[in-house]
Amino acid sequence: MEGNKLFHDRYFLERLLGRGNFSEVWLAKDTKTDIQVALKIYAPATGLDDAGLNVFAREFSLVVNANHKNLLKPLYYDSCDRKPYLVLPYCKQGSIMKQVGKFTEQEAWKLIRDVASGLAWLHGMNPPVIHQDIKPDNIMIGEKGDFMITDFGVSSHLKSTLRKSLSSAFSSAGTIAYMAPERFGKDNTPIMANDIYSLGATAFEMLAGDTPFGDDGGLVQKKGAEVPELQGDFSVQLKKVIAKCLRTNPWERPTAEQLEIYASAGMRGETIRFIDEKTFFQKHKIVIILAVVLGFASFVVGGVMLNNHRENERELRRVMAEKQYNDSLSFCIQRYLVTADSLKKIGDQHYENYEIAYLAAFENYKRAQDCTFKFIGDSVSVDEKKWEGMKSVENELYAAYKTFNEKANFFAEEKEIADDFKMRADKISTVIDIESVGKVLSDTVKTEN
Known part of the structure; x- marks a missing residue:
């Protein structure tokens, strides 16, 4: 132009x-x-x-x-x-790219809060919108100083369409520096945690002057490299929040909603209560309770009462250990369910490879099920939600399996196309019990008729 x-x-x-x-x-x-x-x-x-x-x-x-x-x-x-x-x-102040390495701690908190708030809105859409390209160039400064995300309608499918129209001189390598480790794997289905990693890498760069791994992004991290510590006179809390965003395991990163809460507290100078961490009392409540019990026991005359309290100590240890185990397991189950639900929604939009999202969702529902079997407390509501979600995904995969086989037969004379559909059908058949699901659906239709 x-x-x-x-x-x-x-x-x-x-x-x-x-x-x-x-x-x-x-x-x-x-x-x-x-x-x-x-x-x-x-x-x-x-x-x-x-x-x-x-x-x-x-x-x-x-x-x-x-x-x-x-x-x-x-x-x-x-x-x-x-x-x-x-x-x-038109944003007269442009993007934050011009301020790389110049951010103060307060500006970093505001950046994280504003971008996390925008991402929470996108991730909450039905179906969710995964940005996939959070970086300084795509964060603008508004008239009132708010940070604003741009380019949030450019999905991987649209990028693929645009890439096909361009010459090989153009490359997407410019954004690798902000890409999460899991995006370099074979199953790189977009998930919300991708955006959280990119925001963490962006915040790191705005403070340090460069991304954690330079131009290589999460590729280096995927190969085993540790995330470098953010250098500079910044608070422990800010470094901790950014480190959480950059965790190798995507399911250990905070959600956009959680990140907005953390950053808001950071801006106010408050102590952040991380959702995946226990308070001092929760960490040490067995010791505290025992101290109270023993303190009381010291006033009791006679060894019988002391022995009884020692038995109570052991029982308290067992109960509290069981409670902590149940709490962590319940959190794990809920995290799997949220992820599975999100992947299921993404699958509706995933075009030629939509079954990848459904397969990933099904795997997470199964993980939640495995955890539920070990869960000691009341998990009825969790189990029902898990079961309903898993069956709906299973039905979608079965429908895809049938469609792919039909297309493989239809394109029998076009071997390359037929083989592709057959391969996709076979991938599904290794995950779900085709015969069993088909029978259930057939019986359901007969019952309804």
Whole structure:
């Protein structure tokens, strides 16, 4: 694209603000309103085919009503000469990229709080929206100083569509520095924890001047490297929050909602109560209770009462140990269920590989089931939720299995296509009992008729 030209008979392109792998961003004037806007033009050199334009329209229709103060909501989207574009509010202060390495602790807390708040809104959508590209370039500074996420409608499917339209000179390597370790594996289905890692890497960079592993991102961490400690005169709490975001195990990272709460407390200078950690009393309650018991026993005359209290000590130890075990197991089960529910929703949007999300969801429901069998306390409500979710995913996988086999037969003369569908069907058959699920569904249909 060239400056000083009218785009789509309405937007006068004043100057180029930035260029990425898939798009260009221009400062433009809306000639109908005389207002300056940011114009993001995708595939500016080549344009898209009809299928690509349809993907663009469908993806952005999901987020065009993103009414949240920490999301830079598109004002309008359309296409011109087969080039899709977004009209966005113009942020005069630009992105936070210009401030890398210059953030104060308070600014870092505010960044984490604002971005986590925006992510919580996106992750709470039905189906959830996983950003997949949180980085300084995609965090803008609003008029009132709020940090705002942009590019939150660009899914992996849309990126794939855009990538096919571009020459090999373009690469997506620029964002590897912020990518979580699990995204470098074979099963790299997008999950919410990916965004949390990227936010942690971004906050680390804004304070330290570089991401934890430079340009290599979580790839180095996946190979066993330890996350380096954040250097500088920053509070233990801030370092701890960022470290939690950067944990190798995605299920050990905080959710966006939890992160917003932590950062809000950090901004106020309060002690953060981490959800996955116990208070001093919870950690030492057996010792404290025993101290009280023994203190009381010291006033009792006679060895019988003392022996009774010693028996009580042992019983208290057993009960409290059991309670702590149950608490941790219950938390583990709930975490598996939340993850499984999220993956199931993502699967509805996963297009040609949607079964990957369902397979991952099914695995998490099974893990929750395994934990439930070991759970000593009352787990009826947890068990019902787990069972219902697992059966719905199982039914989806069975339907996919049948569809893939039908397509494999239909494309029998196209060996490569047929083999692909057969492979996908076989992958499902190794996870669920095809014969058993099919019989249950068949019996259900007969009963209903």
